[in-house]
Amino acid sequence: MAEWFAAGIVATGRLPLFSFFVAFVTGFLLIRLSVRMIRARVRWWFSDITPGGLHIHHVVFGVAFMLLGGVGGLLVTDREGWAIAVAAGVFGFGAALVLDEFALILHLRDVYWTEQGRASVDAVFVAIALSGLLLTGLRPVGWTEFTEADPSGALAQAGPAVLVLANAASSVVSLAKGKIWTGIAGVFIPVIGIVAAIRLAVPDSPWARWRYPEGSAKLIAATRRDHRVRRPLIRAKIRFQELIAGRHDLDQECPAGAAALVGAPRNALGEPRA
Template identity: 80%
Template sequence: MSDWFAVHIVATGRLPLFSFFVAFVAGFLLIRCSVRMIRAQVRWWPGNVTPGGLHIHHVVFGVAFMLVGGVSGLLITDRDGAALAVSAALFGFGSALVLDEFALILHLRDVYWTEQGRTSVDAVFVAIALSGLLLTGLRPVGWSEFWGAAPGAAFAQAGMAALIVVNFAGAAVSLLKGKIWSGIIGVFIPVISIVAAVRLAVPGSPWARWRYPEGSAKLAAAVRRDQRLRRPLIRAKIRFQELIAGRHDLVLETAPVLDRVLPALPDRRDQPVGHLD
C-alpha cells in the first residue's frame, strides 16, 4: 500500500490533491454527522455554536479554513513538501463546510433541512466526483495533447483546440439542458457530452424554457421521458444521498412543467364548503 501511494500519489505530484480530496470527504462526513446529532437532540453532543444567541453557521468556519489553507498554500515555496499537503487539506476541509451550506448561500436563507437544501448535497457530490476524477489522473479531453504538442505543430494544435471547443460546447449545452452529470463527465469523455447535448432537455431546465414552447411536441416528449426514465433515477439518488446526509423535510414533488402540459384543474375555491361533484 505504501509503495502504491508513493508511486501513484507522491511521485506524480498528486499529494496536495489527494490531501484536499481526503479532507473534503472527511469534512463533509463529520459535519453531516454533527448536524444529524444536533437535529436528533443528542444530549452529549455540543450542539450549535450560538454565542450571545447568534447562530453561527458552519459555512463561516469553512470560509476561515479556506482562507488559511489558500493563503498558506500561496506562501509555501516548497511545492513538493508536506506543508503544501497540509494547506491543501485545510482548504479541502473548509470547502466541505462551505459547500454543505451551498443552499443557504444560494437562497440567502436557512433551507438546510428543506427540500431546497438538497442542492447542498448535490454540490458536494459534484465536487467529490470532479476531484476524484482529477485524482485518478484524468484531465479534460485534449488538455495533455494540446499543451504537449511539439513546437511548431500549429496544425495539430489548431485541430486539438477545435476538438476542445466542440467538447466544451457539448458539455455547456448538456448543463443547460439540465443534465449535470453528463455535462461534467463529458468534459473528460467527449462522446457523453455530445450525445447528451443532442438528446431532449430535462423539463424545467433553461434550455427547455427557451426552446420548448408550451404545448409543443418536444415539451410533451421531454416530460414523458423524464417521468419514465429520469425520475426513478432521481429518487434512487435521493435515497442514497439521504442515507449519508440525513433525511430532508419531504414536500410533495410536483414538476412545475406539468402545469404547462396537462390541462389545469378547475379552481373550486369559490364553491361552498362541502360541495361535491
C-alpha cells in the same frame, strides 16, 4: 500500500489533490454527522454556536479554513512535501464546510433542512466526483495536447483549442438541458457530452423553457421520458443521499406543532386539509 502511494500519488504530483480529496470527504461526513446529531438534540453532542443570539453557520469556519489552506499552499514551494499536503488538506476541509451550506449561499437564507437544501448535497457530490476523476489521472479532453503543444507553433495550439472548445460547448448544452452528471462526464469523455447534448432536455431545464413551447411534441416526449427514466433515478439518488446527509423536509425553525402538519394531506392550494 506505501509503494503504491509513493509511485501513484507522490511521484505523479497528485499529493496535494489526494490530501484535498481525503480532507474534503472527511470534512463533509463529519459536519453531516454533527448537524444530524444537533438536529436530533443529542444531549452529549455539540450545539449550534449562537453567541448573543447570532447563529454562526459552519460556512463561516469553512471560509476561514479555505483562506488558511489557500494562502499556505501559495507560500509552500515544495510540491511533494508534508507542508503542501497539510495546506491542501486544510483547504479541502474548509471547502467541504462551505459547499455543505451551498444552498444557504445560493438563496441567502437558511434552507439547510428544506427541500431547497438538497442543492448543498448535490454540490458536494459533484465536487467529490470531479476531484475523484482528476485524482485517477483523468484530464479534460485536450488538456494534455494543449499543455504539451509547442508554444511557437500556432497550428499546434489551434487544433487542441478547437477540440477543447467543441467539447466544452457540448457539455454546456448538456448542463443547460438539465443533465448535470452527463455534462460533467462529457468534459472527460466527449461522446457522453455529445449524446447528452443531442437528446431531449429535462422538462424543467433552462433549455426546455427556451426551446420547448407549451404543448409541443418535444415537451410531451421529454416529460414522458422524464417520468419513465429520470425520476426513478432521482429517487434512488435521493435515498442514497439521505442515508448520508439526512432528510431535507423540515425547516430548522419549524414552530411547535407544525411538524405534525408535514406530510399531511393537502388541498389544491397546498394547504393542510381539515
